[in-house]
Amino acid sequence: MALTIIGDALPNMPWQDRPAGYEGVLWRDTRNPIIGWNPTPKTARIFNSAPVPWGDEFIGVFRADHKDMYPHLHVGRSKDAVTWEFEDEEIHMLDEDGNPYDSRYSYDPRVVLIDGVYYVTWCTDFGGPALGLARTTDFKTFTRMENICTPYNRNGVLFPRKINGDYILLTRPSDAGHTGFGDIFMSRSKDLVHWGRHRRVMTAGPVWWEATKIGAGAPPIETSEGWLLFYHGVQNTCNGFVYSFGAVLLDLENPDRVLYRTRNYLHTPQENYETNGFVPNVTFPCAALHDPGTGRIAVYYGAADTYTGIVYGYIPEIIEQIKSDSELIPGDGEEVR
Ligand code: BMA
Numbered sequence: 001m002a003l004t005i006i007g008d009a010l011p012n013m014p015w016q017d018r019p020a021g022y023e024g025v026l027w028r029d030t031r032n033p034i035i036g037w038n039p040t041p042k043t044a045r046i047f048n049s050a051p052v053p054w055g056d057e058f059i060g061v062f063r064a065d066h067k068d069m070y071p072h073l074h075v076g077r078s079k080d081a082v083t084w085e086f087e088d089e090e091i092h093m094l095d096e097d098g099n100p101y102d103s104r105y106s107y108d109p110r111v112v113l114i115d116g117v118y119y120v121t122w123c124t125d126f127g128g129p130a131l132g133l134a135r136t137t138d139f140k141t142f143t144r145m146e147n148i149c150t151p152y153n154r155n156g157v158l159f160p161r162k163i164n165g166d167y168i169l170l171t172r173p174s175d176a177g178h179t180g181f182g183d184i185f186m187s188r189s190k191d192l193v194h195w196g197r198h199r200r201v202m203t204a205g206p207v208w209w210e211a212t213k214i215g216a217g218a219p220p221i222e223t224s225e226g227w228l229l230f231y232h233g234v235q236n237t238c239n240g241f242v243y244s245f246g247a248v249l250l251d252l253e254n255p256d257r258v259l260y261r262t263r264n265y266l267h268t269p270q271e272n273y274e275t276n277g278f279v280p281n282v283t284f285p286c287a288a289l290h291d292p293g294t295g296r297i298a299v300y301y302g303a304a305d306t307y308t309g310i311v312y313g314y315i316p317e318i319i320e321q322i323k324s325d326s327e328l329i330p331g332d333g334e335e336v337r
Contacts, residue, residue: 003316005292006222010053013289014081014298016312025321026267026299026311031082033273033307040088042066043074045278047302050111050287051081052118059139060287061109061120062086063302065278071107073122075139081289081298082310093134093144101144103132110286112158112219114167119192121148121156121169128176131156133192146193152176155184155215159255160222167192168255170201170216170229178241182213184231186256199256200336202248204233206329209244209265212236217245217285218299225319226250226259230285230299233265243282244268245301247322258332260322267311269304277304290315 018027035046043064051060058081064074072090095101109122117135120142124132128151134142148156148169155172162168166188174182184202187195205211210233220227226249235242244265251257269281284302291297295315303309 003295003319004224005290005295005315007290007292008053009293010289010291011293012056012080013053013291013296014310014312015296018312024266025317026313028271029082029298029310029312032271032309033303034082034310035084035308037306039084040064040074040086042088042090043086044069045306046074046076046086047305047308048108048284048286049076049300049302049308050109050120051076051078051084051289051300052111052113052287053289054139058289060084061091061111061122061139062308063107063109063122063286064090065305066090070105073106073109073120091142093142095144106132108154108284108286110157110219112160114158114160114162119158121158123154123156126151128152129154129174131171148195149187152179154179155217157216157219159220159227163253163255166190166197169195170220172213172215174213179213180236182215182234184214184216198337200331201250201256202231202258202261203329203331207233207263207327209233209235209242209268210246212241217301218288220250220255221288221290221297221315222252223249223315223319225323226252227255228315228319228322230266230288232284240281242269243284245283245285245299247318249319249322254335256335258328260326261328261332262322263325263327266318266321267299267301271303271309273307273309274303277306279305283309 049062131148159168217230246262
């Protein structure tokens with residue numbers, strides 16, 4: 001049966017063909033890193049970020065670490081999703097009553113469009129890292145909603161549509177520091193305020209590249225084979241954490257069930273801008289652009305907590321790779337409460 005990929009046509013998404021002789025299903029943009037050091041006067045590094053289509057162009061919410069090292073969220077705009085212009089001033093949010101509601105720090109945003117509204121999830125300071133939620137329709141005014149959860153949690157990723165009347169969210173409970181553990185969980189909500197029916201979706205390990213902890217990456221992409229989710233996996237080495245990424249297919253109706261899971265990573269730090277920087281050996285996906293007609297996908301990832309890179313691939317090939325290289329681990333495919 002032919003694969004169906006859901007989503008709006010995006011023929012203007014960035015693209016480069018697979019390099020001759022390259023066998024992997026994800027290949028790097030030759031212009032990587034597309035964002036380098038000191039991208040604006042106030043900011044030192046922009047990485048772990050979330051572009052989305054915006055009319056014929058692109059817009060996004062970007063993680064920018066300032067020169068006092070605090071991370072904040074900034075708006076960026078681009079005609080081609082490769083060359084970006086950023087606002088030097090961070091996003092200042094308002095609460096539902098129109099009062100200022102900023103966070104001491106904000107990082108690792110994900111953006112998803114649901115029923116005409118863009119929702120931003122990110123790691124916010126709530127007496128410790130927790131998940132924040134805001135909505136916007138114009139990327140000028142951001143209305144901050146109730147925080148999704150209490151500390152400690154990171155990597156909040158919303159699905160792009162409700163399933164059986166529920167908003168669906170992936171999270172990764174953590175600790176206050178650099179967290180030496182972590183599984184991916186799922187919660188449901190009718191109103192984006194009250195979350196419940198929590199389930200464990202995936203556990204870390206035992207394969208070494210993802211043995212220490214895992215976290216959801218880009219918002220899942222709906223296909224007839226299941227929800228395609230890119231996620232990061234961390235290995236602890238004698239030289240510190242190494243962040244790679246892989247992918248899974250989740251059940252369409254019950255996305256807490258893993259159908260297939262790559263045994264081998266799909267991407268790992270290898271190029272200089274991935275292995276050297278503020279935090280070496282980190283590749284951290286937070287967004288993907290895709291064009292259903294051609295099956296093309298561009299995954300955006302932070303590199304070494306310093307740069308932003310893009311890798312390209314074809315969704316049908318990635319799905320084939322996930323299925324042919326799949327190894328489920330205990331709990332995958334079952335309902336885990
Ligand atoms: C995680 C998050 C990410 C970061 C990664 C590697 O815990 O803080 O923002 O990219 O560590 O430093």
